[in-house]
Amino acid sequence: GLMRSTLNAIRKHPLLKIELIVTGTHFSKKFGYTVNEIIKDGFKIHKVKILDVKDELSMLKSFSEGVVRISKVLKKINPDILLIEGDRYEALSATIGGAFLGIPIAHVSGGDVSGSIDDSIRHSITKFADIHFPGTDKSAERVIKMGEDPKNVFMVGTPGIERSRLGxxxxxxxxxxxxxxxxxxxxxxxxxxxxxxxxxxxxxxxxxxxxxxxxxxxxxxxxxxxxxxxxxxxxxxxxxxxxxxxxxxxxxxxxxxxxxxxxxxxxxxxxxxxxxxxxxxxxxxxxxxxxxxxxxxxxxxxxxxxxxxxxxxRKEKKSSSPYSGEGTPEKIAEILSKVKLK
Missing domain, CATH: 3.40.50.2000 (Glycogen Phosphorylase B;)
Structure with a gap:
């Protein structure tokens, strides 16, 4: 998905090693069983299966299951940094687990605003995070206004903005x-x-x-x-x-x-x-x-x-965008390799 290039950049970096916790709909046949795509890419993965979401109550149960099950995996792996992207409830489950285990958290795409409950999830992850990778200048400003140290906020662009390798x-x-x-x-x-x-x-x-x-x-x-x-x-x-x-x-x-x-x-x-x-x-x-x-x-x-x-x-004219992904994966990997942890 969106983070594929970033994960590859981290894997290729000589000072970094990466393992993935795979959960959510990656294990759903209804949604294509996409865990196979991750396995095909050759990453070391840890599988955490949680309840399929059907309604609000099942989402809450899935969220709470995620906190417990992902925390067990994090305790076993004991990573130096937990990298989280975006605003999914599964991401918040992992964030809460990591924070309570004392694992430094890096958050990608914090500070965005979409106008839904996703904002509350995204901003919650931001407040748990130690390192921030917002995608735009405005998002970086929001992260800092939430009280985060500007020295730990790196405006690197938005992951996933890239062209296909297929013709x-x-x-x-x-x-x-x-x-x-x-x-x-x-x-x-x-x-x-x-x-x-x-x-x-x-x-x-x-x-x-x-x-x-x-x-x-x-x-x-x-x-x-x-x-x-x-x-x-x-x-x-x-x-x-x-x-x-x-x-x-x-x-x-x-x-x-x-x-x-x-x-x-x-x-x-x-x-x-x-x-x-x-x-x-x-x-x-x-x-x-x-x-x-x-x-x-x-x-x-x-x-x-x-x-x-x-x-x-009518032929659409090219327009500028507040989003850019040029060099974003490599920037994230390099910062992660140099950041000073508590």
């Missing part, structure tokens, strides 16, 4: 030549509406009749409702549905489709690199810094269709 021919061979890429997740504070929200998106791309790739959502409360709506279109001749798409292929798709649709953070942070217009639907990313390639719209299939047509009728 267009490889992408076309696997996916054909789709015009639209759809990635839409449930919103934790809008679970009852998750099915309706996805229904409007799927109705829009279906009525447009263009070749479309749709990717399953994250395993969050409400995701089953999103998947239910997606599966209604699995026999549609213009729509191909994937549980998971490996990172290089996903980047290749972003570089080749005409428009991205949904509410994924990839549309906000990574799409500008490919000059890819994004129809950002709903509230999930409302607080994010953004480039001018983002078109915001509500959950209304008619409005979604209108914006997609507007985008396709």
């Amino acid at each position: 267009k021919k490889q992408i076309i061979k696997k996916f054909g030549d789709p015009a639209i890429l759809v990635v839409q997740h449930s919103v934790t504070t809008e679970i009852p509406e998750a099915g309706f929200q996805m229904r409007e998106t799927m109705r829009a791309v279906s009525e447009l009749g263009m070749d479309t790739i749709v990717v399953y959502p994250n395993s969050d409360p409400g995701s089953k409702h999103v998947i239910k709506e997606i599966e209604k279109y699995k026999n549609n001749k213009n729509i191909k549905v994937y549980k998971n798409i490996p990172r290089d292929y996903f980047l290749g798709l972003m570089d080749n489709v005409s428009v991205m649709v949904g509410n994924s953070s990839a549309g906000i942070t990574e799409a500008p690199l490919f000059n890819l217009p994004v129809v950002n639907i709903g509230s999930r990313q409302k607080g994010r810094e953004r480039a001018h390639n983002i078109y915001d719209v509500g959950h209304d299939h008619k409005k979604i269709i209108a914006i997609i047509r507007k985008i396709l009728d």
Whole structure:
């Protein structure tokens, strides 16, 4: 995923050694059993299986299980630094375990604001962390305003903003030549509406009749409702549905489709690199810094269709982005190799 290049940079650094704790949906067949991708990359891993998330209560149980089970692994490994990325509840489980075991924590992508419960999780991790790798200048400012020592805040850019290593021919061979890429997740504070929200998106791309790739959502409360709506279109001749798409292929798709649709953070942070217009639907990313390639719209299939047509009728101009990933993996690895621990 997003951290693959960073993990490889750490592994290649002569002064560093890396082991991964793998948990969450990496073990879910419903979401593609992506632990196999990590094993294929050759990392030493420690498996921590926790409960699949179906609703708010199962997420809480999964979170608490994660604290206990990940802590046991951390106690065994006893790492010098625990590297955490982002704002997933599994990341917070690991953070709490690491903090109570006295393990220094480095946090990637702290200080971001998206406007959901993810903010609370992300900021909580920031307050537990000792070393900070925010992705933008504004995010770095927020981390410092939260009381973190500026000497421990390193604005290194955003991991995962990189081009695919695959050529267009490889992408076309696997996916054909789709015009639209759809990635839409449930919103934790809008679970009852998750099915309706996805229904409007799927109705829009279906009525447009263009070749479309749709990717399953994250395993969050409400995701089953999103998947239910997606599966209604699995026999549609213009729509191909994937549980998971490996990172290089996903980047290749972003570089080749005409428009991205949904509410994924990839549309906000990574799409500008490919000059890819994004129809950002709903509230999930409302607080994010953004480039001018983002078109915001509500959950209304008619409005979604209108914006997609507007985008396709004109050639998108390149726009600057607050996000950059140039050299980010190597910067993180180098700082980790030199940082003075307590």
